[in-house]
Amino acid sequence: MDLSAINPIILIAALISAATPILLAATGELVAERAGVLNLGVEGMMITGAVCGFIISVNTGSPALGFIMAAVGGAALSLLFAFLTQVALANQVASGLALTLFGLGISSLMGQNYVGIKPPRLPDVNFGPLADIPVLGPILFSHDPIVYVGLLILAGVWATLKYTRAGLVLRAVGENHDAAHALGYKVKRIRTLAIMFGGACAGMGGAYISLIRVPQWTEGMTAGVGWIALALVVFASWKPWRVLLGAYLFGGITQLQLNLQGAGVAIPVEYLAMSPYVVTIIVLVILSADKSRAPGSLGRIFHASQ
Amino acid sequence: MTTPLLSLRGLTKAYPGVVANDDVSLEIGPGEIHALLGENGAGKSTLVKMIYGLVKPDSGTMEFKGASFAPQDPRTARASGVGMVFQHFSLFDALTVAENIALGMENAPAMGQLAARIREVSQSYGLPLAPDRTVGDLSAGERQRVEIIRCLLQDPKLLIMDEPTSVLTPQEVAILFETLNKLQSEGTSILYISHKLEEIRTLCDSATILRLGKVVGTCVPAQTSARDMAEMMVGTALKTPQRSGTQVGEVILELDKLSLPPANDFGMPLRAISLNLRKGEVLGIGGVAGNGQDELLGALSGETTVGNGMITYKGQDLSSLGPNERRAIGLLSAPEERLGHAAAPDMSLVENAMLTGATREGLEKGGMLDWAAARKFADRIITAFDVRTPSAANAARSLSGGNLQKFVIGREVLQRPNVLVVNQPTWGVDASAAAAIRQALLDLAMGGAAVIVISQDLDELMEVSDRFAALNEGRLSPPRPAAGLTVDEIGLMMGGAHGLEAAHV
Numbered sequence: 001m002d003l004s005a006i007n008p009i010i011l012i013a014a015l016i017s018a019a020t021p022i023l024l025a026a027t028g029e030l031v032a033e034r035a036g037v038l039n040l041g042v043e044g045m046m047i048t049g050a051v052c053g054f055i056i057s058v059n060t061g062s063p064a065l066g067f068i069m070a071a072v073g074g075a076a077l078s079l080l081f082a083f084l085t086q087v088a089l090a091n092q093v094a095s096g097l098a099l100t101l102f103g104l105g106i107s108s109l110m111g112q113n114y115v116g117i118k119p120p121r122l123p124d125v126n127f128g129p130l131a132d133i134p135v136l137g138p139i140l141f142s143h144d145p146i147v148y149v150g151l152l153i154l155a156g157v158w159a160t161l162k163y164t165r166a167g168l169v170l171r172a173v174g175e176n177h178d179a180a181h182a183l184g185y186k187v188k189r190i191r192t193l194a195i196m197f198g199g200a201c202a203g204m205g206g207a208y209i210s211l212i213r214v215p216q217w218t219e220g221m222t223a224g225v226g227w228i229a230l231a232l233v234v235f236a237s238w239k240p241w242r243v244l245l246g247a248y249l250f251g252g253i254t255q256l257q258l259n260l261q262g263a264g265v266a267i268p269v270e271y272l273a274m275s276p277y278v279v280t281i282i283v284l285v286i287l288s289a290d291k292s293r294a295p296g297s298l299g300r301i302f303h304a305s306q
Numbered sequence: 307m308t309t310p311l312l313s314l315r316g317l318t319k320a321y322p323g324v325v326a327n328d329d330v331s332l333e334i335g336p337g338e339i340h341a342l343l344g345e346n347g348a349g350k351s352t353l354v355k356m357i358y359g360l361v362k363p364d365s366g367t368m369e370f371k372g373a374s375f376a377p378q379d380p381r382t383a384r385a386s387g388v389g390m391v392f393q394h395f396s397l398f399d400a401l402t403v404a405e406n407i408a409l410g411m412e413n414a415p416a417m418g419q420l421a422a423r424i425r426e427v428s429q430s431y432g433l434p435l436a437p438d439r440t441v442g443d444l445s446a447g448e449r450q451r452v453e454i455i456r457c458l459l460q461d462p463k464l465l466i467m468d469e470p471t472s473v474l475t476p477q478e479v480a481i482l483f484e485t486l487n488k489l490q491s492e493g494t495s496i497l498y499i500s501h502k503l504e505e506i507r508t509l510c511d512s513a514t515i516l517r518l519g520k521v522v523g524t525c526v527p528a529q530t531s532a533r534d535m536a537e538m539m540v541g542t543a544l545k546t547p548q549r550s551g552t553q554v555g556e557v558i559l560e561l562d563k564l565s566l567p568p569a570n571d572f573g574m575p576l577r578a579i580s581l582n583l584r585k586g587e588v589l590g591i592g593g594v595a596g597n598g599q600d601e602l603l604g605a606l607s608g609e610t611t612v613g614n615g616m617i618t619y620k621g622q623d624l625s626s627l628g629p630n631e632r633r634a635i636g637l638l639s640a641p642e643e644r645l646g647h648a649a650a651p652d653m654s655l656v657e658n659a660m661l662t663g664a665t666r667e668g669l670e671k672g673g674m675l676d677w678a679a680a681r682k683f684a685d686r687i688i689t690a691f692d693v694r695t696p697s698a699a700n701a702a703r704s705l706s707g708g709n710l711q712k713f714v715i716g717r718e719v720l721q722r723p724n725v726l727v728v729n730q731p732t733w734g735v736d737a738s739a740a741a742a743i744r745q746a747l748l749d750l751a752m753g754g755a756a757v758i759v760i761s762q763d764l765d766e767l768m769e770v771s772d773r774f775a776a777l778n779e780g781r782l783s784p785p786r787p788a789a790g791l792t793v794d795e796i797g798l799m800m801g802g803a804h805g806l807e808a809a810h811v
Contacts, residue, residue: 165414168401172409175398182360182396183410184380296399 006259011252012139016147019251021046021205021213021222024150025229026236026243027157028201033233034161035194036174036297040096041081042202043226044103049074049203050210051107054119054217063122067146067207074203075196077103082192089301100226108219115218119211122146146208151244153201158240170194174295177302187302202226228277235284238295242287250280309372311336311495312357312464317366319352326352328519329366334464339486339496341506341527344516345539345736350499353516354466357497358390359383371463385412389457390466396453399442403452406441410456428455431485446594447478454485465489466497471505475594476764476797483509502765503532517541540737547744547769554772555585558756559637559725560618566605574598576605579782581775583725583756588747589785590771591760593800598780599760600642603729606758607639608632619725633665636724640714642733642760644707648714651703655695658702659684659717666721683720691716692742708735712743719746726750729760744770764796776800 025042032039039045052073057066077099084095125148127141161167170190173180177187209225210217228250236242253276261272310333319327326349334340344350355361357368359377368375370386377383380390397406404421408414415423421437428435433451441449450470457465467486471479486496486509500506506513507527515523515538523538560583566576576598583589593599604610605617608629617624619637632638641647649658660680664670669680684698691712695705702710715731731747732740747770751757760777761767767774768788775785778801786799 165408168405168408171401172398172405175400179396179398180409182380182392184359184384185409293400 005263006256009135009138011255011259013142015248015252015255016139017143017213017251018255019247020147020150021208021225022229022232022250023154023244023247024146024205024208025202025226026232026247027150027154027240028198028205029229029233030236030238030240030243031157031170031201032191032194032198033298034174034238034295035170035191036177036295036300036302037085037191037195037198038092038096038299039078039081039099039195039198040093040230041078041099041103042198042230043222043224044100045074045077045199045202046103046206046209046222046226046229047107047220048077048103048206050206050222051111051114051217052203053207054114054210055110057119057211058114058117061120063120063211064145066119066211067122067204070203070207071200072203074201074206075199077106078195078199078202079192081199082195085301086188086192086195089303092299092301104220111217111219115216117216119215119217121215122212144212146204146212149204150208154240154244161240171295174297177297177300181302191302202229205229228280231281232284234294235281235288237288237290237293242284245287246280246284249283250276253279310334310369311338311371312375312497313369314353314357315367315369317353317356317363317368319349319356319361319363325519327356327363330516330519330521331366332514332521332524334495334497336463336495337490337493338512339490339498339510341510341513342497342499342516343503343506343513343535343539348516348539349519350516351468352519354390354468354497354499357383357464358388358466381412384410384460384462387461387463388466389460389462389464390468391450391453391457391470392468397441397449399440401441402437403435403439403441403444404437406452407437407456407459411460423459424455427458431455431458431488432481433485446596447474450474450482454482458489462494464495464497466499468499469501470498471500471502475800476793479505503527503535504765506535507532515539536737542738547741547748553586553752553754555754557582558585558620559583562616562618564602564605564612564616566601566610566612569601569610574601574780576601577780581782581785583758585724585754585756586751587772588751588757588759588770590767590774590788591758591777591782592762592764592767592774592796593777595762597777597801599729599777601780602777602782603639603641603727603760606637606727607641608637630665633662633721636666636722637727638662638666638718638721638723638725639727640718640729640731642729644710644714645703649702649710652701654701655688655693655698655705655713656681656684658713659687659698662717663721687713687716687720690720691746692739708739711735712739715743715746719750723750723755725756725758727758727760730763731759731761732763732766733761740766764793774799 025046029039029042049070053066053070056069057063081095081099084090085092122144124142125145131137131141161171169185173185173187173190181187206222209222214221232243232246236246257272257275261269313333315331317327317330330353342350352361356363359380359382375386377386404417404424407424408420414420424435424437433455435451435455441452470482474482490496498510510527513525513527514521517539525535561579561581564576564579568575574597605612608627612625614625615623624632645651650661660669660675663683667683669676669683681698687693688695688698693713694709715728718726732743735743744766747757747759759767759770771788773785774788774791776783776799783799
């Protein structure tokens, strides 16, 4: 056993990258849930984004275009959910589960001819001399652009929800859709947009796995990250900064336990493998013990019948 | 009168199976307080929703300030100068007062400025309000102030108020009326919907009465008696519940320092409630909603268990008994919320009759359900309480609120309780049905049972109660004989105006 082989700087830099797919997906789901929509299809939208981004990148040679199309693909799939729940007024839980199964199926179909191919790599952002600062350089200034995009989206979501009228209206729709409707806000339109935003974020998160983390295409490669993202939103009490904390905690412990495995620590591998889930849930459960609660209309079907 | 501010001509709106408004016309002058009267289902809500742009009329025209007026949505209506204070559904519990107000405005200023304006307007109309408080923590009266100030900030020419006083203490009503009179003196017109005829007589200049979607008359409320207005609304003569001499017997139910911690963050604890209930008496419990009514009903019905010795029935400690065991020995209850608490909405009336009647009516034998007997029991309720439904097989949800209320009260009354606890027995029920329900409760008491009526309708409590007590912040005032109590005394028992001050006009 040799714990000195674990370099904390590399570990932190790696956790930021490892947490990005969860962060993106959870941020998107947070927006949807704050608008009152419980979309359990995150996993399906992620894997669809993963395959869309992969196909476009391989065929065009442009990973950037791949990420854009991954967002489009995720949003397109989420439109199916929006149609089911906002127009056909179907149950959100059942529709979300169906979306996950559908996404897993359609992505395997689309990705059949892409197994075993290596995608073009997205170069890291060049921060010039900033990257040479000791400690801070490798941690903060040595990542690919999507890491920063993810953080910007999170900060943007936080600021929008907190400071803008659009954010206030979105929260109002999620809190009490009957009241929002009575005041003249377009509940279904706002929710559809929130669902599509969630789909786009999930799609990008999925593409991050297939284009940067792994990087190749295999069926079902998101491997439950979408479900972690869903749980994260709830345990983060629907607060953006807690989503970031949870995602980094989860990513960090995932990396740490891999390093510990590599260092040959005398703990069975199974315990190490489950540790990220256990620690993340414990920490967020403790945090969520305050008064915050779910959006009032979360998961409820809106029908303008009065 | 000069040109009316708002005139409606021949408005008609039909929903599948029902004509909500049939050729309705009315006029409201500038600075006039106009009452809109009618039973539940008479079409009042549909009419005001058309004015506020939430519903589009099928035919007919509206004119506002002399120009044709057909709002596409509430925003257009607000922009034209129509404000509305809703009875339900228009506040967001998790948001602050200022955020709630910003949502109802077209061009909301920045939060800092808005907060300052809220303070300014709320002070000048005598409705103090802190902009940064969360609405979920406010009392009913304060919530209503949020809605009123939301409207006032937009400088409305016409303010629509849908049953504004149903949740207020008498003192809060007085403050509201001063505010409304001040608005009127500034030239604002008010369209005022209420069931409370005495209020309308003191406040309103004119009244339009709707029945089944049609205008059936207009009157000057100050010159018309409440009884005449009620009869115009109902279309028949009203029966006042009668009782002949009360025979009060021995104590049957005893509460000794009944205390209960709050069930959740927004809940109310019960604090040391003590009382003795005697056979043959009706105890009225008043108070503004949210002061412990639901909790008290839960403790009495057995939904929540309480400490040893807190509830004694005929000398037996009830603390460990659940609802069905209490039913078996004759302590029955009917909670307030019809859909979901008193009745299972998607189950038929027969099934609902089975749910509470199984024990006392012998509808269950050795674990097997006797549906034929349940059906007979349901039919008995429907006949005895004039429940209007095609058959007992219809789902509870399909009945109108008033009819379902008659069913859930009737279901308990017909099980011959020794003690019956009801919460809001006539909420949303029209005047004639309400009179029938009250009569049934009085008959029950005359037959020797003890009845606890929890209600927010003071007129109702005064009509049926032998003794009256008020719940305030989870405490019960000592019961006093109901005869001779004045409105002021009742208001003080209910906790006064919760520290409010009257408008400085």
